[in-house]
Amino acid sequence: MVDVLYSLVDVSKRLDQLVLDPVYIRKLDMTSMTMKSFEDRIYSIDNEVLSKICKNILPRIHDQVNELIVEQHSMERVLHTTNYPQLYSLSLIDFEEEVLLEYLADNTILRKLLNEQITHLQIDVKDTTGSPPLPEKLSTMFVFILSLCKQLIKLDFCQFDHRSTFCTFDLSTNCKSSTLTTLKIDVETFDDCLYLLDGRFNCLSTMIVHVGEITHTLATIDNTKKLPKLKHFSLCSCPRTVVYDNLIIPLLQRMINLEELRLFLSITRTDSNYIDGTELYNSILIYMPRLNKFTFNIDTCIIKKNIEIPLSSNEDIQRSFIRTKYGPVVSYVETLILAMNHSHWSQTISPMMQHISLVRN
Known part of the structure; x- marks a missing residue:
């Protein structure tokens, strides 16, 4: 432009x-x-x-x-050249962490805009030393921004595909907003995700979160309280997780008024079966009576120590979605026999569902 x-x-x-x-x-x-x-x-x-x-x-x-x-x-020259009385959306792109913090603390014009006008804010912090910014420093910036932006409705914080910028939060940090309705953010742990959903954003209706790694939590945050105001939720995590049943499912079951759900996950289970349409319905969708769109890509790895446990075929998985009235999906099953400790484990990957949107009437 x-x-x-x-x-x-x-x-x-x-x-x-x-x-x-x-x-x-x-x-x-x-x-x-x-x-x-x-x-x-x-x-x-x-x-x-x-x-x-x-x-x-x-x-x-x-x-x-x-x-x-x-x-x-260019930011300082652009903002100091003139005023922008109709400005409501601001994107600060490719900033060094320390430079941006300095502007947020000391630039009077920027602070006035953020405090009085900006309802939509996008933040992008770049790598400066060959490694991404420290998650703790990013979370400090996040908290600072929320305290400064009194009109903020939508915040996209450091969620750029080509970055590796993850936040992590001290659970004692008093971070909150009474205006924020939409949050896009990358966090380091599942505890961070639970922290952001513990009620500190009481108007939050949309959350798009990428979790660096989903592992066992500190168990200090309540993962049972319902989230009736949340309408749109997206959860993405690339590394394999073994706590899908214990952590992710309980979180999703709290979202009783959800209208749109997106899941992009890699899951490992031992001596269990694949995640299919029947399981998704019984463990998640039945708890979301208002859901009308479900987009997902779920990669399940089954480590089979007990050879007596039956596994569904590719056809079984696809039929399970038809039976639950969601129509066909793309799935793929591959079985590998691995010799470990003088015994054979069967590792099967399934299903790989490629960004399928399911619309329920």
Whole structure:
């Protein structure tokens, strides 16, 4: 977008009308991404381009900008050039952790915007030393932002696919918001997920969370209290977990008014059966009478020590979804025989359900 503004504005009146159309400039993206690799991306814009936009263009459109995307090196000039009375959405992209914390603490214009105007906020913190920021420092920033943003409704905090930025929370931290309805965040542990759902965000209706690793919890957070205000929930975790039945299922059963659910999980079980349509219905969906959309990709690994325990076939799994009136899904079963400690274990992977949306009437 910055290239278009730089190249076409002031060329002719007709082009000005097209380029500066309110529909086009209401979402102003002041970044220009250069991708060196999937992880290595540069968002800053040329200084000459930035100067022209700040001097000749922003004063003409400032009162029509609703959404603004800025990166670390241009933010101060963009915010200090003019005011943005209609601005409600702000994205701070590709910031170093310490620089962003300094701006949040000391930049008067940014603090005023966050405190009085911004209802939608996106934060992206980059790696600066070859390793991601410490989870504890990110959680400190998260708490700081919530205390500063009095109007905040939607927060997307460090959830970029090419980052490895995870938060972890001291369970004694007094972090809360009475306005937040939507939260997207990456957390380090399942305890962190439970922490964010313990009632401190009493208006939260949508949560999209990526958990670094789902393992046994400290058992200090109640995982039984119902979550009646939650309407949309997405849980993603790539490493295999052995606590699906003990931790994930109880959490999902708390979401009694959920309307949309997304699960992307890798699960390991011992001497059990695969997760199929019947089990999903009996353990999760029956507790969500308002659910109308269920999207999932579940990879189950069965370690079979007891050869007497029967396992469902691929056809059995697919039929289980038809019987529960959810229609066909994609599934795949592969069995591997592994010799361990002079005995044979059968390890079977199933099902691999590829982003199937199930709509229940």
